[in-house]
Amino acid sequence: MTENHVSGMEASAASVLKRAVELDQTGRFQESLVCYQEGIQLLIDAMKAVKDESKRGHYREKIKGYMDRAEHIKSHVNQMKEDGKYHEQMKISEDATGYSYEALFKPYISSAFTEVWVEDPYIRHTHQLYNFLRFCEMLLKAPCTVKTIHLLTSQDEANNSQQGSALSELKGSLSAEGVTLDLQYSSTIHDREIRFDNGWIIKIGRGLDYFKRPKGRFSIGYCDYDLRQCQETTVDIFHTKHTKTLKEPQN
Template sequence: MTQNHVSGMETSAVSVLKRAVELDQSGRFQESLVCYQEGIQLLMDVLKAVKDDSKRGHYREKIKGYMDRAEQIKAHVNQEKEDGKYHEQIKIAEDATGYSYEVLFKPYISSTLTEVWVEDPYIRHTHQLYNFLRFCEMLLKASCKVKRIHLLTSQDEVDSGQQSSALAEMKESLSAQGVILDLQYSSTIHDREIRFDNGWIIKIGRGLDYFKRPKGRFSIGYCDYDLRQCHETNVDIFHTKHTKTL
């Protein structure tokens, strides 16, 4: 392995661990835990590649410090989950970027996740339907085995044809991937909530529709939602040992 490659891995590790510390200090523990784990793995890869004993000792010390902190956070999060007190809030600022569905939901997706409930009254217009499709794609790519997605939304009174045909196409497409889309409509739904059967509940003030319209079809952020500007909204995350069903 070349020196440049080792240096690149170290730079990546420092960047991820810096983010872990920032999240840790702002009380976003579950997110920080994911970053600590990624950063520690990168540092361990660096350690394997380094031959100098003094440098190896330095990396071992760093790894131990980060591992100890990760264990403390894990114990804290598990205790709060057990006590039913877990609550974390993410404030997405106006025009902020870096909040794709992958980034937002990754810390709460685990290998035990098999079923998801989405309550969102606004999965109607074209861009909202695409948001839901992107959310489903994110679940399919994640390290979980989702088998069923429940969607509770309201019917588009102006153009229900487009909504129903789009959701029917998604249902068929998901079915080909071995995932059942259970679709229900409600005329009284107001709250927005996403629930995972591993106990996590994510409430986004604006539901899945927190991205701004891109400036044009060929402007940065049109394809990559990490680069798409957001509307201001709050994300509240809870954990319950008993996830209710719709």
């Protein structure tokens, strides 16, 4: 492995670990833990690639410091989970980018994750239906084995045939992937939250519909949601040991 390659890994590690420290300092512990783990692994890979013992010692010292901090955060997060007091909040600012569903939900998806409950009254119009489709695609690509996706939403009274047709097609497509879409409607739903069966609850002020409309069909951000500008919203993350089931629809 060339010296440039090692330098590249070290630079990548520094960038990820800088982000970890920033998240750590703002109380976004679960996200910071993911970044610490990624950064530590990059430093380990860089250390394995060098032969100079003084450089290896330098890497070992850095790795130990970050590992100690990561273990401290993990213990802190586990204790808050146990006490039922875990809550962190992030604010997505107007026109911000970098908040795709993969980026937002990744820290809270574990390998043991199999079931998700989505409550969002606005999975009705075309762009909202595409948002939900992208959310489902994200789950299929995530390091988990999702088996059931529950959706509670409201019916589009003006054009319920499009909504029904789209969700029916998605249900069939998910079924072919071994995933069940459990669809329910409610005329009184107003809360927006997403619950994972590993205990994480994510409440987004705007639900899944926090992206701005792209400037055009061939504008940057049209396909890649990490590059899509966002509308201002707040995300609250909680953890509970007992994940409730989907609410009964009220008509």
